Amino acid sequence: MKYQQAGSQESESLLPLKKDFMPAKVADRSAKQWCWFDYASLWSGIVICVSGYSIGALLVIKYGLTIQQSLVLLVLCGFAAFVLSLMTAAPGYEHRANTVSFLYQAFGRKGVLLPVIVRMMVCCGWFGVHCLFGGMAIHLILSTISPLWMDLGGAGEVAGYFIFLLLNVFVFRHGFRSLIKLQCFCAPLLLIVGVLLMVWANHLVDFSALGANQADSASAENMLQAAVIVCGSWFSFTFFMSDFSRFSRSKADYVVGQFIGFYLSKLLFGAFGVLLGAASVEMTGLYRFDIVSLINEIEVPIVKLLGLMIVLLATLTTTVAACLATSSVDLESLVPRIERHRAITIVSFLATAVALPELLYKMEFIAYGGLISLFTDFLKVYSSIINGMIVIFLLNYYVKNRQGYKPCEAKQDYHWKECILSILLVVITLFAFISTKYSLICFYSGFLNVFVVLLGYLLFDLMSNKKTFLSAG
Template sequence: MSASQPGEGAMPPEGLGYDPRLYNADLAPVPSSLRNWSWLNMSTVWMGMVHNVVAYEAAAGLISMGMSAMQAIAAVAVAYFMLFLAMWFNAKAGTRHGVPFCVLVRSPFGPFGANVPVVIRGVVAMFWYAVQVYAGSQAINAILSTLWTPWAHFNAGFLGMPANGWLSMGLFLMLHALVVSHGVHRIRNFELIAGPLVILVGVIATIWGLHEAHGLGPIFSQPSKLHGTDGALTFAIGVTGMIGIWSTFAVNIPDLSRFVRTQRDQVLGQLIGLPITAIVFTLMSVIVTSATIIAFGKPIWDPVKLLLAIDNPVVTVLGGLVIILATLSVNVAANIMPAAYDLVNLFPRRLNFNRAAMLVLFAGLLYVPWYWFQNATTIFHALEIIAGLLGPVTGIMLVDYFVLHGQQYDIDALYRYSETLHGRYGINPAGFYAMGIAGALAIVGFFVPELSAMADFSWFIGVLVGGGLYWVFGRAAATRAAGLSSGPAELASEPE
């Protein structure tokens, strides 16, 4: 069995001493022969993820802060390049050893202590999955209402949502189930089509924008409102906000990179798919929005509202299909996949990837996202706090792999539990002390008004302080943790 074609209830290999609470076929290292993702697969996965409604609207927030169009594009470039660096280095362990985030994080947190950051990441992933499902179902609802007038009258509601909304969500869930039904292999093939297709539609929209605006349009002629120290601070805050969109994914990027053939493939794929594609996509969104000023007298950043403003049934249907495709693309790779692996890690003897993914599809609805949309500020504020807690995990993982273990894990040790080595509860105190202190510093600005400026840089604080403290605590505990860095992994070595 393999991670690409998961088995059900697979027992640990005999003679290796693996703990069945820490192992199943989906958590096992992917053999080199089955790591068949090329740089093209990695880049198209990222293309599908960065082309979403949140990314499209992000430039609006930057310009509303007073930036010019060029400054907004520069902020996106800086943010995504820094994200690329974090994901490049945190993906290396996944590519080298072929194991997912939930297994790698056992090294700095202990075999059972790792469940804490895994659960935090899973909670965030499942919530964003639910939000994306609701948003995509609204596009389905709009399309069906356009094609069949009676559909719009199925508005008898229950549990806070009309009947046509429930039916639209059911249809969208079926699309999700179709994509994930054959595991990671089908996800890879879907993203190979979805990513480039969304870009193609973006190019068409950009051509329309250039035609309507007779060039780059009025947005590029508007001067910046940012000057001096305050301007530099606002620019930095904007960069941090853009990083926040993908900060959680920086933690579990090994879930994808474990299937990539070589380090070159994962680096090149992420370089093309993340900073380069994101910058191009932001430029497209600015041009299209520039055109809306000419066409409608005001900037329209929300793509759904833009479709309604154009008021053409054909455009509404085709544009809605693109929004559905883009939403499905980001949801499968960025939310369902990490949440499914996290569930498999918690219940390895009962779940495989396929079962866990299907469980995520329905469990996510328990978040009742249609209610959160009515009070989005509160939930997004809460998610910023949770994301602040994951910044330290990124820093801790980087220090653990590159500094304390010299880019070489004993993979067998990550599937074993020893009370003598790991303590009674299987927790590495060094990781928890570092995450606790750094996490508190990262989120204190959300609760103490005098320190509110720290909240704007929570991810940077978490990464730097978490990594620094773990280096100190980890070195102090090096003797006890020596079993996790005893030598090269035998099951999975880095492909050349």
């Protein structure tokens, strides 16, 4: 089986943008058939990453949820994301067409650029965030080997960021296909690291007593904020489901594969983040937001280096395959004149722009809340926009077109209803974040945008019906 990873040379997920028509669906159902194990391997390789761990740790460290509350929230929000992933994957399987095909149908030939730009920027953002984690791992590895590098401090982490970024670029340009296969083996290795960290923590902390000590439940406000963050981290993956479900051997294959690889794997690694994040303060004296800094607390140098190397390799495979490759192909599709090496350069600059506050903070040029603030700010902004666009996608397919698909009939340049709503989503999100950065309103824009889309469709339909009624009268 060929892994048609998003952004790989075998994937046609965004190539239709270079053409003047919608792509035809895959006609031969026996040509490329994936079984449930293929989907489980693919999604576990993508979702088991450093950021997946950090989401769980955030719930305890930043929002003050108890261990029980955090685990329940992960289960419920994760299951909601799984159901949503089935809804966005079904069109791909039923019509053997990719995600952009349905976006063409929803937004028009030129209007499709809006959701694709959003998808590209989300991947660029994740690229920058993961490069920060990868750069931290490189800095800690070199610091363990050489005390001279340790003396660099924040400058060493900044240097590690750019080393990791260049490593991603090098691998993508020279050895990407082999990395896709390696990705399926890195996810289990990272799970093993999580299990070993739990064993290590169990000798230092009594988890049953730790849970009992967390008697104070988080407020409803903190619970809602945490739910926004968790939903944002899960829902973004659903925008890619049709790109892969179209190759499924049967409906049961992609359902079972997504349940194991997408839901259970992400849930398990997030649970590691919850438990180890809660225990980290008793283990190390400080709350450890990420798995990289927690591994650095291991006193045995060889074990520490091995753990950091596994995390570095797992982060590299996820970043190249799911972030750099996808965003580069998106950019090439948006501007066909851009060649691959230029697309990679532009994506790297955009990723660095997202990571810039943290890099300047490490160099002590600005005062900033650190990686936790950058992580949560990024999640709040992109999840608000993504949530609304997923609703547009679902309404267009299930309600407007009644689960229909019309290839090669995107004659309109713009479907103004969807385009106006998408622009409105971006404006509302940016306004809420910039004008109320230190308020709680920006947390709720993700939920607000869903109602904006629903209300927008309702108003457009009322206006259309009124215009038809007046014309008939």
